[in-house]
Amino acid sequence: MSETANQKRDVDGDTAIDRHLEREYEAGWVTDIESDTLPPGLDEDVVRFISAKKNEPEWMTEWRLEAYRHWLTMDHPKWAHVHYPKIDFNSISYFSAPRSQEDRPKSLDEVDPELLRTYEKLGIPLHEQEMLAGVAVDAVFDSVSVATTFRSKLAESGVIFCSISEALQDYPELVRKYMGSIVPYRDNYFAALNSAVFSDGSFVYIPEGVRCPMELSTYFRINAENTGQFERTLIIAEEGSHVSYLEGCTAPQRDENQLHAAVVELVAHKNAKIKYSTVQNWYPGDSEGRGGIYNFVTKRGLCAGERSHISWTQVETGSAITWKYPSVILRGDDSVGEFYSVALARGRQQADTGTKMIHLGKNTRSTIISKGISAVRAENSYRGLVRISPSADGARNFTQCDSLLIGDRCGAHTFPYIESRNPTATVEHEATTSKVSDDQLFLCRQRGLDPEKAVSMIVNGFCKDVFRELPMEFAVEAGKLLEISLEGAVG
Amino acid sequence: MLKISNLHVTIAGETILNGLDLEIAAGEVHAIMGPNGSGKSTLAAVLSGREGYEVTEGSIEYFGEDLTALEPEERAWRGVFLAFQYPVEIPGVTNMEFLRASVDALRAHRGEAATSAVDFMKLARATCKQVGLDTDFLKRGVNEGFSGGEKKRNELLQMLLLEPKLAVLDETDSGLDIDALGVVADGVNTLRSAERAIILITHYQRLLNHIVPDRVHVLSGGRIIRSGGKELALELEEKGYGWLTEAAA
Known part of the structure; x- marks a missing residue:
């Protein structure tokens, strides 16, 4: 946030000293708690602290508290085909300031050489390598200026692309209207937790009739740092608008926080289209699975208007545990939902991923293409729900689930759930399992x-x-990423 | 070029090749014939380095190098090519990208630059025509949904593009109609040159009407029991293998 604030003031012509003073002021004003990092543990005070730190409106604080209280009444879900030790939520710190420059590696020479080799194979430019590896760089202004150019271009077309924290300051009514409307905090255990303690995330608003002039990538959003643990994303596409959003990065990302629980909400109004692409490559842990990220994500889109269209494409290669079901609620008549997924699990990774397509409107259509790859001793499950409600006359779904096994100690599982309550609907499901054969x-x-x-x-x-x-570009990188991820999986 | 001496090979403890000797010089075409189970396909597998075949005795020298010490891809880099009896499918990988990756892998080993996409496309299309495959096959997955005959033509396509030094054709003629047989024979004949050696493994003399071999060998019980010129194949056609295998037993 601070960098963005600075950047705005730059436009106003303020000096560096002004900025410095204001920052001091902000810190003193926001809260009476001195520390920038909370000790581990979770209670109502922690929730209030986070909200206060971010200077949030009162309704936001209240909503977080309601979510927290509801979370306390819930049980940890056990239905997924994944195994991990019980998570101690009181051992986690729910707020920490970004690492200071002094704590960071001074140069790439101090970074894990294995990580650097991977960056090199992916052909990532040097300054981006530094950014990804968290090196203290002086050239922050480079990225600020890139982001500034990027933003002014977006502003011309009326597109809003900022952090959720900024949106809460600048567009509170939009956030209030939509946040939690697609994924209510009651939805599930991890969504409730996220609603209580979310750190930050992205906010996108595409006005009526606007075709977003570029693909929006979290990579270009400054302040993206340290928002990873409990990220919250909200994308609103007004009538007739169009946006393609890219999340994540093919380069392996390390994070000290083991538990990640993100929430993503998409709203597509009449004739709007949202295409959401993810490449997830969090640290999967060592060969025994130690230290890997637990990734529990709730992603859902609402096709609110007629002929709206939401498409999820994901390439999941990282994390020790992936628990993720990007879904579409097809409410508008003739709306379209799509889910295209590649999930690769190797080593001791466990992936339980799939989608939900909820057909409410007439002549709604959904397509699910899921490709699961398991190597070494990994467990990979597809779990999908296709629900055709009585109102969804003429609804159609096509599902194709393919599993590929590499080696003979890994597993592939498919859990399709089909509920059709309308006799005019068509639901097709195809599934295959194959092995990379010796031949x-x-x-x-x-x-x-x-x-x-x-x-x-x-x-x-x-x-x-x-x-x-x-x-x-993402497709080319994804191909390379698979190649690198599979190194050592053969033989 | 190739010198096989006293070769003994076992699969899961069972002896399949039992003292095989064979010497082939550059420029020669040798036909290997023999009854079912005599070890013909085992010979092809051992030459190309397939897993599961254990050389217990004897040696295979290829340009003076111990071939058995090399991985399958290392043999390919040195010009060893096997046309498969039963080519497998690789869904989703287009023939074009597969062929180009293969050709570039071999070029890289020779220290040559990768092919240009346009040049390779032209070459691949022309070669497709030569083996009687529609160029649409380049866009399809490797052998995916191909008929038996199309798979064999596809093997030939790969062979022509990779220009091997030692080509081993494992029953490439089986299951082909007369027209396809002619195409395969023409393809092999265009590859014939002073620098190349070709081993034809076949059951049938008819292939040898189209590709005239320099030598014909009869394999039985894991060793070569008779060698001769092209006329030996005609004799086998007439008499079968019985008179030879009984004599050898």
């Missing part, structure tokens, strides 16, 4: 491809239907 591998090697190149080629072929849905 395929041998054919590739006989033609001169080394085993790793061969496996990555076979896996990329398997994922083709999903990669096609990704924005071009």
